[in-house]
Amino acid sequence: MNFVDLDPALRPLIESYLDPADRELLNPVLTALGADAAQRLAPLGDVADKNPPTLAQFDREGDRVDTIDYHASYQELQKAAYEEYGLSALSHRGLHGWEDVPPHLIKYILSYVFVQAEFGLACPVSMTDAAARTLRKFGEGPLVAEAVERLISTDPERRWTGAMFMTEIQAGTDIARTETVAERDGEDWVLSGRKWFASNPDADVILTLARYPGGDDTTRGVGLFMLPKHLADGSKNSYVIDRLKDKLGTRSMPSGEITLDRAYAIQIGELDRGFRQMAEMVNTSRLSNAMRSTALMRRSINEALAHARSRIVFGRPLVDAPLMRMTLLPLQAEAEAALGLVFHAGDTLQRADADDEVAAAQIRVLTPLAKHFICKRARFVTGEAMEVRGGRGYIEEWPDARFVRDSHLGSIWEGSSNVIALDVLRCMRKQNTHHLLAQTMTEKLGDITSAEAGPDVRELLSRWEGIVDRGEVILAAESDAAEALIGGYTDSLAQLIMATLLLEQADAEAARDGNWRKLLVARTFIGANILADESAVEAALAHFEDIVDGKTVPREALASTPAPVA
Numbered sequence: 001m002n003f004v005d006l007d008p009a010l011r012p013l014i015e016s017y018l019d020p021a022d023r024e025l026l027n028p029v030l031t032a033l034g035a036d037a038a039q040r041l042a043p044l045g046d047v048a049d050k051n052p053p054t055l056a057q058f059d060r061e062g063d064r065v066d067t068i069d070y071h072a073s074y075q076e077l078q079k080a081a082y083e084e085y086g087l088s089a090l091s092h093r094g095l096h097g098w099e100d101v102p103p104h105l106i107k108y109i110l111s112y113v114f115v116q117a118e119f120g121l122a123c124p125v126s127m128t129d130a131a132a133r134t135l136r137k138f139g140e141g142p143l144v145a146e147a148v149e150r151l152i153s154t155d156p157e158r159r160w161t162g163a164m165f166m167t168e169i170q171a172g173t174d175i176a177r178t179e180t181v182a183e184r185d186g187e188d189w190v191l192s193g194r195k196w197f198a199s200n201p202d203a204d205v206i207l208t209l210a211r212y213p214g215g216d217d218t219t220r221g222v223g224l225f226m227l228p229k230h231l232a233d234g235s236k237n238s239y240v241i242d243r244l245k246d247k248l249g250t251r252s253m254p255s256g257e258i259t260l261d262r263a264y265a266i267q268i269g270e271l272d273r274g275f276r277q278m279a280e281m282v283n284t285s286r287l288s289n290a291m292r293s294t295a296l297m298r299r300s301i302n303e304a305l306a307h308a309r310s311r312i313v314f315g316r317p318l319v320d321a322p323l324m325r326m327t328l329l330p331l332q333a334e335a336e337a338a339l340g341l342v343f344h345a346g347d348t349l350q351r352a353d354a355d356d357e358v359a360a361a362q363i364r365v366l367t368p369l370a371k372h373f374i375c376k377r378a379r380f381v382t383g384e385a386m387e388v389r390g391g392r393g394y395i396e397e398w399p400d401a402r403f404v405r406d407s408h409l410g411s412i413w414e415g416s417s418n419v420i421a422l423d424v425l426r427c428m429r430k431q432n433t434h435h436l437l438a439q440t441m442t443e444k445l446g447d448i449t450s451a452e453a454g455p456d457v458r459e460l461l462s463r464w465e466g467i468v469d470r471g472e473v474i475l476a477a478e479s480d481a482a483e484a485l486i487g488g489y490t491d492s493l494a495q496l497i498m499a500t501l502l503l504e505q506a507d508a509e510a511a512r513d514g515n516w517r518k519l520l521v522a523r524t525f526i527g528a529n530i531l532a533d534e535s536a537v538e539a540a541l542a543h544f545e546d547i548v549d550g551k552t553v554p555r556e557a558l559a560s561t562p563a564p565v566a
């Protein structure tokens with residue numbers, strides 16, 4: 001069992017996006033992690049889910065301690081994520097043979113495989129990574145430098161984890177309503193207030209928001225601060241964990257409520273840019289959310305396929321039933337489409353970090369697009385995959401129920417779906433990003449050389465024209481109408497990008513490997529998601545095994561699977 005071998009889309013995408021030197025370094029660690037995730041980490045994830053952490057607020061002397069006790073399974077997962085695979089460090093330093101920082105995609109690829117085993121821990125891992133990124137960008141001084149060095153350390157004796165205390169009871173979506181206050185205390189600050197959702201609440205370094213004296217009542221009046229868990233003398237900083245949340249999913253990982261009582265804090269960056277700087281951390285995590293939801297899709301499909309292949313119904317394996325294939329194939333296409341978007345976004349982020357302005361504008365909108373669509377669809381895919389296991393799927397002894405529970409969180413945290421869609425509208429208004437995306441995507445379609453993909457390309461080109469027009473209508477509409485329409489528009493835009501990326505990848509695989517499998521995947525996705533035409537999916541069923549097992553589909557096979565066109 002190796003999660004990488006079970007994934008027909010992963011290695012071909014790696015081949016398309018990474019250069020040979022990076023691929024050579026990635027290969028051994030990817031293969032090792034694929035086996036480790038399937039054989040050791042996934043069972044640990046099951047156990048950790050059944051043994052949630054507990055909070056001890058006082059020690060036996062009655063002193064306030066606020067320690068969180070973790071089950072041994074979660075601790076082993078932590079060791080694997082932070083120390084063995086360095087998932088939170090990979091965007092900051094050389095590891096696994098890279099002398100310098102590897103491309104962002106390396107982190108996303110390895111994390112995607114890890115998350116197939118354990119979803120809950122991926123949140124603190126991502127926040128640790130994002131906190132380091134934010135502090136490196138905006139923080140200064142020796143304490144910040146030490147925090148960064150420890151956040152990106154894989155040394156068990158030195159490494160720290162990060163967290164983000166942003167949400168308050170009255171201020172979740174609407175951060176301008178933040179009530180936590182910051183007061184000057186010499187060079188630094190003390191913070192007082194309550195934070196209502198805090199995952200990884202016993203983190204060593206926390207980034208948080210507080211209202212500073214003289215600031216206005218918008219988000220510009222909220223500054224960004226670094227809150228260390230311990231003070232320089234080793235004593236506990238002045239905040240407490242009031243309780244842990246009883247959650248539907250991510251039960252292995254604690255999320256708590258916090259009261260800050262004149263807690264020592266260090267200002268990060270310009271005070272009136274606190275929220276904007278925090279958005280940097282949130283955006284990094286939002287992309288990670290899309291990757292994590294993709295991993296949940298992938299793993300749940302693996303489980304569904306395993307059951308469908310071993311279960312005998314009416315004298316034959318369930319997987320041979322046409323309607324079961326019809327159920328599974330669109331899920332497979334959806335997971336591959338999501339992975340394609342994650343790769344494209346990770347690659348775009350890389351170029352944006354290298355000061356490519358177009359890439360910066362693109363990743364600004366690709367991030368909410370990916371989060372909005374993929375996280376929501378993960379609920380559907382994991383739910384459908386659970387049903388493939390029949391009654392067993394609903395029983396907690398199997399992992400499917402965990403995937404369904406976990407999948408519901410991706411859409412909610414780090415900005416719930418509607419808020420994310422409104423962010424897409426903001427990007428369109430500021431930077432005309434729907435035009436920018438259309439330009440990039442139609443160029444990709446224009447570069448496709450495979451004649452077999454011609455009808456698919458023409459179909460998508462006309463869809464791109466239509467979607468740009470729809471975007472113009474939204475921008476010209478009254479503000480209320482624009483807001484009302486942006487959710488559906490965001491999904492359509494995301495689906496069209498995913499379909500375009502599937503065709504681009506299909507063309508690459510046909511040219512490189514003489515394999516037209518990906519074109520069938522693209523057609524399945526286009527048929528199911530864009531044209532709502534089941535016949536396109538049905539036409540690909542003849543190659544079901546080839547598609548789900550990642551086998552070669554020769555060019556001749558396409559004769560029986562025509563392109564879906566409207």
Ligand SMILES: Cc1cc2nc3c(=O)[nH]c(=O)nc-3n(C[C@H](O)[C@H](O)[C@H](O)COP(=O)(O)OP(=O)(O)OC[C@H]3O[C@@H](n4cnc5c(N)ncnc54)[C@H](O)[C@@H]3O)c2cc1C
Pocket residue numbers: 164165166167169170171172173174197198199200247250255409412413414415416417418419420422
């Ligand atoms: C398990 C878990 C862990 C979390 N961990 C953290 C953490 O570590 N740190 C942290 O800071 N926060 C954390 N959160 C909080 C999370 O990010 C917020 O719950 C989320 O951003 C939504 O805010 P809210 O709960 O206040 O919802 P509200 O602001 O009350 O929003 C409710 C709903 O209204 C929608 N909505 C809001 N405005 C509009 C609008 N104008 N138009 C249409 N719809 C709108 C939203 O999309 C949402 O669906 C966590 C949440 C959960 C569930």
